[in-house]
């Protein structure tokens with residue numbers, strides 16, 4: 001994550017500007033809902049001053065009201081989510097180290113079922129050893145396997161990388177194409193990888209990257225009810241403005257790394273808390289929807 005874009009942390013003093021929702025002195029304070037489990041109970045007991053620091057605008061208030069007829073993909077709610085993600089992660093970008101479209105393609109293939117940190121440990125040495133697409137194309141998958149072993153699924157990944165390099169050299173002059181159809185014709189390249197390369201390197205918004213974080217958080221925020229990445233992407237494309245497709249994925253991926261973990265998300269510190277009804281929240285001031293997970 002780039003420096004200076006960490007989500008704002010509530011002050012220890014509890015004195016944060018624009019944090020508290022104005023209520024009459026006599027009004028009852030919101031009771032955090034518990035999602036069960038010891039950790040959740042401990043977080044539920046956290047003082048309200050720890051609540052994430054986003055002021056409540058009229059749009060936010062409307063977006064956070066579930067009630068009857070609640071529409072999770074209402075434009076005002078989606079806009080509020082985008083607005084808060086922009087405030088949290090204004091400069092979010094791809095965490096995979098790369099210096100060319102080819103390096104990004106290789107890094108993205110290697111990142112399947114692995115972490116970006118792990119991939120970034122492997123790729124500098126890998127690209128020093130094989131500095132060009134042609135150098136990869138001259139290999140057999142078996143020769144590449146030891147170099148990518150630590151990223152997991154190394155046999156399939158080696159096959160994909162060498163296969164993609166051979167095809168690029170044979171048919172595209174060693175250049176990574178900048179259109180979805182051609183990228184998808186490369187071995188081991190599906191929509192997620194193609195979207196990463198198109199969005200991050202070529203700045204082309206052809207779709208939305210759906211990785212494990214985007215999958216999980218889109219479901220928690222009820223932006224989709226689907227489980228298959230392709231269907232999730234189609235849902236997101238319909239409700240997110242096209243000029244936000246690239247940034248949205250990066251922001252959600254960062255949110256998944258920083259707070260919205262698969263297990264025990266840090267809802268108490270989350271700026272989306274009052275508009276998130278996820279069924280597996282660890283701390284909540286709003287209704288939780290059991291299927292939103």
Ligand code: SF4
Nearest residue numbers: 260265267270273276
């Ligand atoms: S589940 Fe928790 S951490 Fe994730 S978006 Fe909702 S409130 Fe934030």
